Amino acid sequence: MLKTTPFHARTAPLVLGLTWRRWAGYAVASVYDWLHDREYAAIRNAAALIDVSPLYKYRISGRDAARLLDRVVTRNIGRLAPGRVTYTPWCDSRGKVIDDGTVSCLAEGEYRLTCADPLLRWLHQNAFRMDVQIEDVSEALGALALQGPLSRAVLEEVVESPLGPLGYFHITRNRIAGVDVEISRTGYTGDLGFELWVPAANALGVWDALTTAGSRYGLTPAGIWALDIARIEAGLLMADVDYTSAHRAVAESQMSTPYELSLDHAVALEKPAFNGREALAAEQASGPAWRFTGIEVDWVSFEALFTARGLSPSLPTVAWRTSVPIYRNGRQVGYASSGCWSPLLKKYIALAHVRAPHFAPDTPVEIEVTVDHERQRAGAWVRRLPFFDPPRKRA
Amino acid sequence: MAQVWDVVVIGGGHNGLVNAAYLARAGRKVLVLERRHVLGGAAVSEQIFPGFTFSVFSYVVSLLRPEIIRELELPRHGLHILPLESTLTPLPNGDYLAAWGDPDLTRRELYRHSPRDAEASVEFSRLMYHMARAVKPILGMIPPDPTSLSPAEVKGLFALGGHLRSLGAEHFHALYKLMTMSSADYLDEWFEFGPLKATKSASGIIGTFLGPRSPGSAYVLLHHYMGEIDGAYRAWGFCKGGNGSVSGAIASAARSFGATLRTNAPVRQVLVRNGRATGVVLESGEEIEARVVVSGLDARRTYLDLVESKELPPELLEQVRRFRFRGSSGKVNLALSELPDFTCLPGVGAHHRGAISISPSVEYLERAYDEAKYGEFSRRPYMDIVFPSMIDPGMAPPGQHVASVFVQYAPYHVNGGWTDAKREAFGDAVIDTLSEYAPNLKTAILHRQVLTPADIESTLGLSEGNIFQGELALHQLFFLRPAARWASYRTPIRGYYQCGSSSHPGGGVMGAAGRLAALRILAET
Structure with missing residues (x-):
């Protein structure tokens, strides 16, 4: 049996x-309903x-908690005040991303790190001779995202x-239905x-x-189907989908x-020293070889490929998570790793x-599209992320 | 005039059959001579008790080379590998450690014992993937002689050097450690939970007269990872019909290419004239002429028994005499009226479709080795148990089962020698130990077959009952297997070749030696 979450009964x-x-x-x-719309x-x-x-x-506490996190993640945790949250990736010594997630400063010397993959071993390896407690609270804590205007x-x-x-990327304690949250x-x-x-226990x-x-x-x-569309519109990447740890x-x-x-x-x-700093400093000086960016498919060119075969354009109903080649001037210059039709923006968008x-x-670039079982290329543009960025996000 | 064969292969084990199949496929007229009434060598299925089929000796398929499966089209000839995915280690405290086929379940199970090991295990598997990738081309390579300056050998060394450089520093260093360390020490660098280290380190002692703390056992561990990792071909599992079906499929492929396979045809000697093999003479006195003679037997039989010593240089004879066999494992085959009910995981469950490993701690294994070191079988041995009838119901009558119990240590050189009484005492130790974890076992036994290294030697002809045709020790590998300068399947006698597990890359139902020897023969004759 797979594990079930604390909310499973509901x-x-x-x-x-x-x-x-x-x-x-x-x-x-x-999806809960028949469709995710x-x-x-x-x-x-x-x-x-x-x-x-x-x-x-993971709950990380003790005298060296900030020191440990500052060694592991790329953000400056020393500057993270109690009640604040930050988003950060973390790297190995070559500056290659292991995972990304958030660090919350719950109190002075007390943090919570969230991530997509297990990290306990890496944290312990980095905590050598530090005065720090690392507690895996993955199962002890349920988590709910309450999202929307x-x-x-x-x-x-x-x-x-x-x-x-409560401001953007702030965190606070409160009670709901008699439960401390x-x-x-x-x-x-x-x-x-x-x-x-x-x-x-009280979820x-x-x-x-x-x-x-x-x-x-x-x-x-x-x-997750609904969430996936929202996060692509928001230009948020996903570990093991958009990049490999x-x-x-x-x-x-x-x-x-x-x-x-x-x-x-x-x-x-x-920051004076953290995992991957040297490699990253060198890369910043020379400029990165790749960028993670938005792609917007040119509807006119996309539709024309279908029209030429007597078809109406066919759009994916759920977000896709496969590698799709991106071309420029006939040569492959990249690959999209997630994509979907944005019901809000009315655009066919991808992360690449x-x-x-x-x-x-x-x-201007081109993206591979399969039309009537044949591989074609539709026109597209590189776009700045995020695709969707309403003022209420930060409100 | 009597028929002259292009090739006579001595021994119808899996390597002999692979060798014959490749040679026949290339158009050679090939005859295989098997001493026993059944083909397959140590890869045989036999009904030793009515209605119950046993993989009498080797019992899983893990290392059979994918290129052999592909090139000989073995699935077309009946090879059907069924998944064998889990490993259960029952523990003396009533708990257990399990590795399931599913990564999420395995992680959760390991996490229960050690959160850190749950993560380390994923990284360890990734390293082993790299190690298996690193070793894979070496398995498919005829070992070059590092002391030779002949262009072919130098070319081979360059290829090897290039390959090692391409591994990158991190993986090269890991490989070096695996080649030199003990499996227990190596695993100590990764894990903290004792039963996990013990169960993994058990792979490092199988078929070898080493304890988990003996240097060199880490290589044996890697040897067992090579096949397991080859997910693309799913070459890890249990063969439908038992391991005799592996031999059966290879034999069928060989026949389809025109090879002739004879059983009940023990060879007494290889005929040599003017330093060149000319054929063989059977125990019956029958002489068979051949341009090439290939021995699938182990090095001791190939060099010391099958040919007269005057035909071979004394240095080689000395090396072969010192080649270490020292069989260390036995086998208990059981016909059961019902499955053992493990106290730690009561009832019939998924764990019965995988392996059961009796390896509660590294100390337990090392202690088992201590007894063997001083000439006794282990009173409380390491065991690797599978229930083939749970995977292929055809192995036993409906509702009944067969169990295959691989046992270590049972030293070939046991104090006082192996007798019938000692064999049964050894069988009793196995059943008693296993009964501590599954109390219903004794009443479920319908038939019991106990095989000691002495039995393996007398039945199969494997010297000292070594299942690998010689230990997988660093000094007996690659360009030193079975002897320096003679690791390339050739022998000093022209037209006489070796294709058994005594040659590179060694044992397990792999077939690599048979194939590489065939490629060598095709290139030279």
Whole structure:
């Protein structure tokens, strides 16, 4: 049996079509309803509740907690004040990205790191002779993402103390249905949203409070298919989909640096020493060989390929996660790693790795499209990420 | 006039059959001579108890080279490999350690014992993937002689050097460590949970007279990883019908290419005239003429028994005399009325479709080795158990089962020699130990066959009962297997070749030696 999340007793009856998938050894819903359209719409139009409990979570505390994190991640953790959260990748000594996630400063000397892959061994290896406790709280904590323009309204109905102006990438403690929770102004949708960190034993009460209050706001449990479209619109990359962890890659060509993933803002070269710093400093000086960027497919050219065969354009219904070649002037210059039709932007968009010097925004490129079982190329442009960036995201 | 064969292959084991198949495929007229009534050597399936089929000796397929499966089209000839995915290590405290086929389940199980090992295990597997990739071309290479200046040998050395450089520093260093360290020390660098280290290090002692703390055992560990990693061809598992079906498929391929396979045809001697092999003479006195004679037997039989010593240089004879066999393992085959019910995981479950490993700690294994070191069989031995009837129901009558128990240590040179009484005492030690973990075992046994290294030697002709035709020790590998200067399947006698596991790359149901010898013969004759 796969593991089930602390919310399973509530989510399981909602999954109508046995559409379960694996995530880090857990069974989670790809979609609850028959289709994901309504779940996606809730993310952008109302409020969606997404079970993200399978994330790996580590509690790091002690005198050297910040020192350990500063050695591991590329962001400056020394500057992360209590009550703040930051997004960061982390690298091996060659500057190749192992994974990415968030670091929350819960109190002075107390942090929580979330990631896509297990990291306990790496943390211990880096913590040699440090005064630090590393606790795997992955199973002890359930996690819910409450995302969408009405998410704040729903949350304000259930919290026991006033939520206040909890800012973007801030975190606070509160109580919901008598349960102590942590609430962060974070998410994976590029929308206004929160993530709730809930003790696994009392998780169901929190779910019930949210869904009861949320029913007046159109709160909808949403699965991974809906989330995937939202995160592509938001230009957020996914480990092991958009890049290969340096810990999993078999050949160096499969690995990426933070600069190649366009995560420049998350690399604090001013920090004295951290894993990969030397390699990253050299790369920053010379400029990255690749960039992670948006691709927008030229609808006119895309449609023409179908029209020429007597067909209407056929769009993917769910986001794809395969490698699709990107060309310029007849030569391959990169590959897209995720893509979808954006129901909100009405554009066919993708996330792609593009080689220098072809990654400048608005560079015309071509993307491979299969039309009537034949490989064709449709026109496209390199676009700056994110595709969707509403003011409410940071509100 | 009597028929003159292009090639006579002595020994119908899997390597002899592979050799014959490749030579026949190239158009040679090939005759295989097998001493026993059944083909396959140590890869045989026999009904030793009515209704129950046993892979009497070797019992899983892990290392059979994918190129052999492909080139001889073995699936077309009946090779059907079924998955054998889990390993269960029952522990004396009533708990267990399991490795399942599914990575998520395995991670969760390991995490229960050690969160760090759960992650280390993924990294370790990735390293072993690289190591297997590093070694793979070496397995398919005729070993070059590093002391020779002949252009062909130098070319081979350059290819080898280039390959090693291409590994990159990190992997080259790991390979060096694996070649020199003990499996227990090597695993200590990775893991903390004792039963995990023990179960993994057990791969480093199989078929070898080494303990998990003996240097060199890490290589044996790697040797066992090579096949396991080759996921693309799923060459790891259990062969439908038992390991006799592996030999059966190769034999069928050989026949389809026109080879003639004779059983009950023991060879007494290789005929040599003017330094050149001219044929063989059977125990019956029958003489068979051939342009090329290939021995699939081990080095001791190939050089010391099959030819007169005057035909060979004394240095080579001395090396072969010193080639170490020292069989260390035995086998217990059981016909069962019901499956053993393990206290740690009651009832019939997925674990019965995988291997059961009796390896609770490195100390347990090392202690088992200590007894063997001083000439006794292990009272509480290491065991690797599978229930073939759970994977292929055809192996036993409906509802009943066969168990294959690989046991170590059972030294060939046991104090006082192997007698019937000692064999049964050894069998009792095995059953008693296993019963501690599965108390219903004794009442479930319908029939028991116990095989000691002495039995393996007398039945199959494997010297000292060594399952690899000689230990996989660093000084007996690659350009030193079986002897310096004679690691390229040739012998000093023109037209006389060796194709058994005594030559590179060694044992396991791999077939690589048979194939490489055939390629050498085709290039030279």
